[in-house]
Amino acid sequence: MAQNSEEQSLLVGLLDPSSQPNQNNTTKKRRYSRCKSAPIAEFTLPKKDGRGILPRSESIFGKFHPSFMKVVIFLSLYLGVGTLCFVLAKNQIKGEKTNGILDAVYFCVVTMTTVGYGDLVPNSTLTKLLACAFVFMGMALVGLILSNAADYLVEKQEVALVKALNMYNNVGEFDILKEIETNKIKYKFLLNLSLLLLLIMAGTIFLTRVENLDIVDAFYCVCSTITTLGYGDKSFSTEMGRIFAVFWILTSTICVAQFFLYLAELYTEHRQNLLVKWVLTRKLTLVDLEAADLDDNGAVGSTEFVIYKLKEMGKISEEDIALIMREFENLDVDQSGTLSASDLLLPQSSQAEK
Amino acid sequence: MAQNSEEQSLLVGLLDPSSQPNQNNTTKKRRYSRCKSAPIAEFTLPKKDGRGILPRSESIFGKFHPSFMKVVIFLSLYLGVGTLCFVLAKNQIKGEKTNGILDAVYFCVVTMTTVGYGDLVPNSTLTKLLACAFVFMGMALVGLILSNAADYLVEKQEVALVKALNMYNNVGEFDILKEIETNKIKYKFLLNLSLLLLLIMAGTIFLTRVENLDIVDAFYCVCSTITTLGYGDKSFSTEMGRIFAVFWILTSTICVAQFFLYLAELYTEHRQNLLVKWVLTRKLTLVDLEAADLDDNGAVGSTEFVIYKLKEMGKISEEDIALIMREFENLDVDQSGTLSASDLLLPQSSQAEK
Secondary structure, eight states, X not given: OHHHHHHHHHHHHHHOTTSOHHHHHHHHHHHHHHHHHSOHHHHOOOOTTSTTSSHHHHHHHHHHSOOHHHHHHXXXXXXXXXXXXHHHTGGXXXXXXXXXXXXHHHHHHHHHTTOOOSSEEEOSHHHHHHHHHHHHHHHHHHHHIIIIIHHHXXXXXXXXXXHHHTTTSOOOHHHHHHHHHHTHHHHHHHHXXXXXXXXXXXXXXXXXXTSOOOHHHHHHHHHHHHTXXXXXXXXXXXXXXXXXXXXXXXXXXXXXXXXXXXXXXXXXXXXXXXXXXHHHHSOOOHHHHHHHOTTOSSSEEHHHHXXXXXXXXXXXXXXXXXXXXXXXHXXXXXXXXXXXXXXXXXXXXXXXXX | OHHHHHHHHHHHHHHOTTSOHHHHHHHHHHHHHHHHHSOHHHHOOOOTTSTTSSHHHHHHHHHHSOOHHHHHHHHHHHHHHHHHHHHHTGGGXXXXXXXXXXXXXXXXXHHHTTOOOSSEEEOSHHHHHHHHHHHHHHHXXXXXXXXXXXXXXXXXXXXXXXXXXXXTSOOOHHHHHXXXXXXXXXXXXXXHHHHHHHHHHHHHHHHHHTSOOOHHHHHHHHHHHHTTOOOSSSOOOSHHHHHXXXXXXXXXXXXXXXXXXXXXXXXXXXXXXXXXXXXXXXXXXXHHHHHHOTTOSSSEEHHHHHHHHHHHTTSSOHHHHHHHHHHHHHHOTTOSSEEOHHHHHTHHHHHHHO
């Protein structure tokens, strides 16, 4: 455990260039010697999605990336305005009605998730055009939820899942974090799948008990709802049913969409791993060596090799390298081909002049 | 134009390490001197998505990436089997019927796109469960179409669009390709938007003419369909209408989904550009220099700088570097810290032993 916490502070140092120079220096030396000897899994905690590598870039992301709170605000606003509109225009909506406000919320949710049973339909030019506007905004909102909130919530539950899976093994907090980082998408997928099965069961049981459907009809209605198909021959017609539906439809349709997203992610990761493996194990030829030799000194250094292989893996492009190279030339005031402390004194001012 | 074709052959050399050593050598030398002097835009044709950087990795992708043909085969298979099932079980489907086979195809398309009007609904346990199976498979298939075919088709039309936009300017083929590479997502988005507006108009006009809806109802039905809402109060009830619907629903629902995907992509690209700009323009400190100095020799070489900045941009992770570093250590048989021709003679055999 003592070694573990040492590893962790090592990681913090690695991932954070803004830590004190001294500490950083030790870190750096250790890393390089580790690269020469230690197996990878021991010393890296991969941050695959690029977030969290550097605290500074994270703050940039935080500034432009809509947060979880934003999603909650947008959703409340959407449902609030939607409900108000359809309560005011309740006489211009036809179909099986229960309670005015409840029907309006239910209609909003059924519309924004694109389930569209058709048990309540707009019946005037105004409400028809309103529904058109609300369905497009709803789709954008569901997209926002999928890109932010859903993933965020699943991620928060990961530690609990891995702990539960390893209940009988004596594993430390750090091992759990490492296990999660390595199999991030797999665990997210498993969590999502469990939640989905739970939602399907809950929906089926509810429909048989409260809406008095037989088991096949209940399951059919559940499938038709969570996939946003919504034929509408079976739907929620009681007051109790619609209260349940508002929460259940929103959760389950997003859960199914997220399921397909994780499936695609798993597949992409698998393909990427195959590519990385192939790039790393294929025979290196003289042609490769010449192509990788960026500074043209007849030998390929470790960093040249890293850049060459990263390019081959498709992770970076010529353009990325060229952009950074240009910045390097700008910074290298004494034209020595390397950046050292002396270069830093001048360029900071020449940079400011631009 | 002569210079352009020279540029192009230069690019081919840059992007293809398997070209002859001699040619490659010239290419490499030129590139490095260009990095020192020429503006970037002149010498790189960015391949942002990582595809096509290297012909070899592309072949790997080709092997594992479902192709356009696969999508066509899957779609035909899905519609074929679906139609057969629902033609055989046509007495177990209730609703507005026209022609047996046509209704079955129409029901399949309405189900797989999750529009689910409800004008035709399964009426027995068998057909209900069949519909459940078909909607899940349909969603996966639509996902496959979105991830492959739709983007592929739009990409093919890009050259035509840029040519049309620059009709009055005298631009060469190479300039068009460069323009497309730089604003790839923007052009895809514009193309997609044009197609979407065209489909909305076509649908609205068709519904007013053939299904005899008034203009508001027609537009409402179009919106309710392309968003896969499908309330079902307005749908295609004539034989002619359903023939049109089969093609139009499939195209327009995919077009809308692709629209939201491109919108998200545009936003992500914008954010990524902000991050790259910030990473490249922020002041370099002594702490950064120490962190970037991988080989710990007191100075930061150009390749060390590239790796450090790429990490800061979130394009690569510690794990990526560590993996490649380990491979480098394996290849560096004489432990010289660089790879040269002499290293290549031994490791090839030692690699094979593993």
